[in-house]
Amino acid sequence: MTWSEFGRRAAENGSAGTDHGTAAPHLVTGGRVRGGLFGQQPSLPQLDRGDLRYSMDFRRLYASILADWWRLDAGLIVPGHKPLGLVA
Numbered sequence: 001m002t003w004s005e006f007g008r009r010a011a012e013n014g015s016a017g018t019d020h021g022t023a024a025p026h027l028v029t030g031g032r033v034r035g036g037l038f039g040q041q042p043s044l045p046q047l048d049r050g051d052l053r054y055s056m057d058f059r060r061l062y063a064s065i066l067a068d069w070w071r072l073d074a075g076l077i078v079p080g081h082k083p084l085g086l087v088a
Helices: 058-069
Strands: none
Touching: none
16 A cells, blocks of 8 residues: 555645645555455545545545454544545
């Protein structure tokens, strides 16, 4: 599973890169992972002060790994965040 503490902004900055932003994609791989896209693709025309609007709280991804992969009680660590069911 990939993880980053920050996303990237949609627009290019003065250094031909992008600044830290609010939303980021994550990648989960493994033999038991259900393939596909979870969440909504961000809309480039509908930014929030230059930032992508995320469609899913990252804690749902954490809940999924805790509950479905490690078989732990995700509610103790990320209460209120339902696992995605991305692991078979």
